[in-house]
Amino acid sequence: MNTSDSRSTAPAALQDALLSVLTKAGSGTLSAPEIAHALAPEGDWHGLLVPIRRAAVELALAGRLVIYRKGKPADPNDFRGVYRLGLPRHD
Template sequence: MPDDSAPRPSEEAVEEAILTVASLPGAAKTVTPEDVARSVAAGPDWQSLLPSVRRGALRLAQAGRLVLYRKGKPVDPSDLRGVYRLGLPPEG
């Protein structure tokens, strides 16, 4: 049973987790929202963070700090639908 008394991470903490997980050494070119949620939440409550991860990913992508991918191709944040992955922008 999830612990409803556990504090929810702030939107800023979720955004920081997105950038941290995406930049981990050995990380694949892209990561899933689930990877990020699991890094923030302990135990089975990670799924409840997925909406926060999506909002944070959209904000970061709109700011140019993150790239959203769908079917392996970059997608405009305003057109994001369905399954997606997260990646850092190419350097240079």
């Protein structure tokens, strides 16, 4: 997907930042608020929650991260409620 793709709703910089935070977390998972705090530790992190969700869906559809719901991988197109994000495992 290139940057001119009209289907992309999350800025590439946010996607890169999200992946960077997850990489620093290692093999664990993080919630959207944890990621937002990492990206804006002293700012208004609440405003990042919806963009993080959009970026997570796009990255999950591309196979670059996994969205977890109740400890199990969730369908990026159909999940609700509390979720966590993690990098794909290469076991």
